Every structure is written in structure tokens, then in C-alpha cells.
Amino acid sequence: MTEHIEPRQIETDDLMKVWSVTEFCARHYIDAEEQAMLLKLFGPFATACELLHNARRAQRFR
Template sequence: MEKRTPHEFDTDSSTEVWSVQDYCKRVGVNAIEQARLVALFGAFATAAELRHNTRREQRFRTY
């Protein structure tokens, strides 16, 4: 998994820079949503940007 931290920012978890492809694989985002995020941000984005702009299918508990 590729993760980069820019030197001009703090190392706070919300400012860490992630590869969009690796983030989508880690979180379980489908290919259509991944393409939307790549078009929106390019190859890399901060964790906060990815977290706030990702649409995921809801998971329901089955009893």
C-alpha cells in the first residue's frame, strides 16, 4: 500500500496523502466510484478528502 506524507503538512492522520487506488482497495470501493475519485482528485488525495467524498454501499446486518 502506497502512502505519502507531504513535508509541508503535519503528520496528522487527516493530512496523510494516499494513493486513490490503494485507498479504494483498502476500503472496498467499487470500480465506478474509484474512477470518479480519480477524476476528481487525480492519483493522490489526502485521507480527509477521500473519506468525505467516497460513496459506499450500505451494509445491513442480517439476523
Template sequence: MERVEPENADSNMATKVWSVTEFCARHRLDEEEETRLLQLFGPFATAFELMHNAKRAPKWR
């Protein structure tokens, strides 16, 4: 484990803002999931919020 001082921490990735529509296209989410995320967050959300709230159906063979 590594100790990171608060003044040296990079919060750039944690606060990156995505377009919900672009995120859904890049992650191949269906229209129903895109609609759900748009209702939840509006047109923009942070990467953290989108990754932890997106649901993908499993791809079975």
C-alpha cells in the same frame, strides 16, 4: 470539551496522503467509485478528502 492550543495540535493525521487506488481497495469500493474519485482528485488525496467524498452502496441482506 477540551481546549487544544494550536502549537500543540497534531495535524499529521489530517494531512496523511493516500493513493486513491489503495484507498478504494482497502475500503472495498467498486471500480465506478474509484474512477469517480480519480477524476475528482487525481492519483493522490488526503484521508479527509477521500473519507468525505467516498460513496458506498449499502449492503442489504
């Protein structure tokens, strides 16, 4: 079943939230090397969308 969604119904506020890069890395278990790359790329602050699309995390197996 499909459903039509109007573009104005989609909330993008969460993706546009500005995060501290160091806090984002701590919450998402990103290592120091990757954190340094993100800090070099964006500086101390970036939007959640930018961070999520540019961060690489190590695989976490059970």
C-alpha cells in the same frame, strides 16, 4: 461531562496523510465506478480527509 480541548492538542496528521486513490478504494471496499470518480476528481493521490468526505460506499448489511 464536558472537557475543554485546546486546538493544538488535536492531532490532524492522520487526516493530512496522502493516500493513493486506488489503495484507499481497495482498503475501504469502494467499487470501480466510485474509484473512477475519485480518480477524475483528485488524480492518483489525495489526502485522507478529501477521500473520506467524497467517497460513497454501498451499504454493508449483516
